[in-house]
Structures are given as C-alpha cells and as structure tokens.
Amino acid sequence: MGYELRRWLADRLPAALSSGERLVALEIADQANEQTRRAYGSQTRAIILRRTGYADSKQLGKVLTKLAKNGIEMREPIRGKDGEPVRDKRGRVMYACNGREMSEFVVPHLEDLPSCPDQGSFLDEAAPGRSPNQGSLEDEAAPPGPEAAPDGAASGVKVPRLVPKVPRAGHPSPQSPQENSSSLLSHERVVLEALAPAGVTEDEMREVIREITKASKVKIENPAGYFRAIAARGDLPDYLNRVRGNAERAASYAARQTQPPPVTPEQPPAADEPPVTSEERDAAIAAVREVLRGARVRRGLGGPARLVHPRAPLEVPPAVAAAHAALNRRGDAFDLLTAARQQLGGQAGRDEVVVLAAELAHA
Incomplete structure (x- = not known):
C-alpha cells in the first residue's frame, strides 16, 4: 500500500x-x-x-x-x-x-x-x-509528561504556527489563478499554461487535447505526464495551429452556405424600341392560340411540360387505295406481295409493291 x-x-x-x-x-x-x-x-x-x-x-x-x-x-x-x-x-x-x-x-x-x-x-x-x-509531523505524537505542552508554553519551546499568507488590500490574491482553473483537470492545466503565450482559449485547449488523443495509438495512463512531455518537445503549437486552421475552414464554409445568391439587375428596355399597343398585344395572343389549338400537354420526365400537336392524316393515292381493296378480297394476297417484292427488289417502295401485286392478281 x-x-x-x-x-x-x-x-x-x-x-x-x-x-x-x-x-x-x-x-x-x-x-x-x-x-x-x-x-x-x-x-x-x-x-x-x-x-x-x-x-x-x-x-x-x-x-x-x-x-x-x-x-x-x-x-x-x-x-x-x-x-x-x-x-x-x-x-x-x-x-x-x-x-x-x-x-x-x-x-x-x-x-x-x-x-x-x-x-x-x-x-x-x-x-x-x-x-x-x-515522516510527517502528524505521524509523531508529543512525548507524555509535563513537557508535552499544547503550544510549547510550559516547556519554553517556541513552536511556529503555519498561517497562510493573506494579501494586503489592493493586491491580487495569489490563489486567483487556481480559483479560475479549479474546474480544469491537471493535464488541461498543463496544456493551457504551455499555450498561454499563444492566447489559447479553453475550447481550443480541449480541441488540442482531442487531436492529440486521436493521434495517440496507446491508452494514456498518466494524462498530465503525457501532455507535459509533449509540451517539453514543443509540439503543442503545431496542434494549436491545426485546430485554428480547421476552425477557420469551417467558418468559411458556413459563411458560403449562408451567403445569398447574387441578384442580377433587370435590363431596362432599349430607348429606340416603340412601345407595344393593345391591338398588337391582342393580335399576338390570338396568333399563339391558333398555333396551340388542338395541341395536348404532356409532362416531361424531370423537365417542363411539352406541347404535342396531333398528327395530320396521310393522303393515299387512288391507285394504291384500289390495289389495297383488291388484295383484301383475295386469300393469296401474301403470295402476290412476295412475288411483287421479288420482281421489284428490296429498294422498291411499299406503294409500288402493292400496285404490282394487284396487277398480278388480275393477270
């Protein structure tokens, strides 16, 4: 023990x-x-x-x-x-x-x-x-007998009294730094005193301790001695600069996030452009309505709405229509279309093939 x-x-x-x-x-x-x-x-x-x-x-x-x-x-x-x-x-x-x-x-x-x-x-x-x-003074008792006076008065020996020093009026108390740092741990006081010339705050001191603890790969058994050794090597100012650099970057990023987007001033109209009359405005609206008549609105994928115009009906020549009608009445229309495609070749149009197939049917 x-x-x-x-x-x-x-x-x-x-x-x-x-x-x-x-x-x-x-x-x-x-x-x-x-x-x-x-x-x-x-x-x-x-x-x-x-x-x-x-x-x-x-x-x-x-x-x-x-x-x-x-x-x-x-x-x-x-x-x-x-x-x-x-x-x-x-x-x-x-x-x-x-x-x-x-x-x-x-x-x-x-x-x-x-x-x-x-x-x-x-x-x-x-x-x-x-x-x-x-040993200490408290571990040794006074010898028994008449020589053992409480304050040394009976034995004639002057025993000094240990009285704490009290500062005079107007002078700072020597215990004031300790009272201010009584809530700090021993290793926190070591770091705070070592970085005092750099104007470190308590929050920065704790961030320095956190950075050193993260960088350490072993469990710190004696924090006060561990940080005292780091202070003796002169490594604490480097950790303080790193902490302050991280704080500045975080503040800069937060300022950029809260900064409003730039406002683009509106361009005034050109002086040489004549003003638009009400008749011209109504005519332009009517023209737009005429163009959009019959159009349907379709919602785009992740984009604005699109206007879709209906398709116009295709015009079929009379000869082609008559050929379609003749082939629809026959049961061998597929064979006739195949024979017509072989005669005309693969580059021939569909209407030409249908007309030739109808002619082969009448032949």
Whole structure:
C-alpha cells in the first residue's frame, strides 16, 4: 500500500485544509499504489469511508470537491470511448453518475499541486533539523509528561504556527489563478499554461487535447505526464495551429452556405424600341392560340411540360387505295406481295409493291 506516499503527501498539504479534507487526502494516499499513485475499486472506497467516518459516497464527494477547489484533485473523471473526460450539459467534468459511483482515485504529483508548499521550505520552517525520511509531523505524537505542552508554553519551546499568507488590500490574491482553473483537470492545466503565450482559449485547449488523443495509438495512463512531455518537445503549437486552421475552414464554409445568391439587375428596355399597343398585344395572343389549338400537354420526365400537336392524316393515292381493296378480297394476297417484292427488289417502295401485286392478281 502507499504508506510512503501518505507520508510524502502529509508533508505537502497546505495548512488551510480542514481536518476532514486532510484525513480523506491522506487515506486515499494510504490506499494508492506507490508506482501508479492510483486506487481502484468499490472495496477501496468502502475502506476510505470506514476509516474517515463518512456515511456514504455523497459526503465523500463533497469533501473531494473542496479539495479540488484548493488545487488538490484526487478524483479520476469518467472517460468515454475516445479517452476524453465525460462532461455534463454545463461543461463540467463528471466523476460519478446514476448507476456509477466514484471508485477511482489518484494522488497528484508535486507539479500538479500549485497551492501546496514545497517540501524543503515547509519542513525547514516547521521543524529545523528534521530529515524528509523521518515522516510527517502528524505521524509523531508529543512525548507524555509535563513537557508535552499544547503550544510549547510550559516547556519554553517556541513552536511556529503555519498561517497562510493573506494579501494586503489592493493586491491580487495569489490563489486567483487556481480559483479560475479549479474546474480544469491537471493535464488541461498543463496544456493551457504551455499555450498561454499563444492566447489559447479553453475550447481550443480541449480541441488540442482531442487531436492529440486521436493521434495517440496507446491508452494514456498518466494524462498530465503525457501532455507535459509533449509540451517539453514543443509540439503543442503545431496542434494549436491545426485546430485554428480547421476552425477557420469551417467558418468559411458556413459563411458560403449562408451567403445569398447574387441578384442580377433587370435590363431596362432599349430607348429606340416603340412601345407595344393593345391591338398588337391582342393580335399576338390570338396568333399563339391558333398555333396551340388542338395541341395536348404532356409532362416531361424531370423537365417542363411539352406541347404535342396531333398528327395530320396521310393522303393515299387512288391507285394504291384500289390495289389495297383488291388484295383484301383475295386469300393469296401474301403470295402476290412476295412475288411483287421479288420482281421489284428490296429498294422498291411499299406503294409500288402493292400496285404490282394487284396487277398480278388480275393477270
């Protein structure tokens, strides 16, 4: 278990924490693994609840939220299939939801604790001559007897009190950046601070993280360390330029889609054209009606309607009509037409063949 991790965290917790917040943080560190700095499972949550005295996960979540506001994020967010933290409708990171209680905890690294004092300065001020390997001040009790005075008054030893520095009136609070970024995760703060000179926004920062997560082919176990290494290589500005380029192209495409079509101005009539009189207009309408008389309207396939004029009856010569009438009365008309076609050849017209077949019938 994380006994050494508990002692490490105990020497770095700020004095402004309440006793309940301090107890929860140290118990999570005690249950965490020394190498991964993480604690998993519902059994681990049950142990933390039993040892801290809280009734349920709801009370434990309130304490962890207060720790996060002080810059000590010990909750692991719920992540989606893309590896990104799941957020609610208000954009807040979700650590628990209906049917899924908070069951994963993490002990942050020293660089992820902006509100915690450094180990050396803290130990030098609280107990001069103490080695960092001797444990924390809370793990060692005062010796029994009359020398154990509450504040060192009886023994004559002056014990310094650790009081957080309060800024004077008119000066900005040193915790204001942390209060503004308390809702951000540790790796989000890493990316935001690395791209601060480029004027990155929170939305652009999240898009950069999404691009890096998509490009990564392995599961990111330690997001803060992973993005810190990318920032050290100097690759974050390239991802930011890519995100901004995609945003500009999307805005340009949306502007083209919403842009109305150009309006063509109407051409004024020529000055030399005489105006059309009412008699000329009526005559033109009558001529069009005469042309369209007897025409039928047929709807085209995917196009405008078409006007179809009726076919005029074909004029048949009298000799051809008489030949047709003579052949219709005979039973061997097909043989006569075949014989006439053989005599005239294949290039002869139909009327010529019919007339010759009628002549062969009379012969």
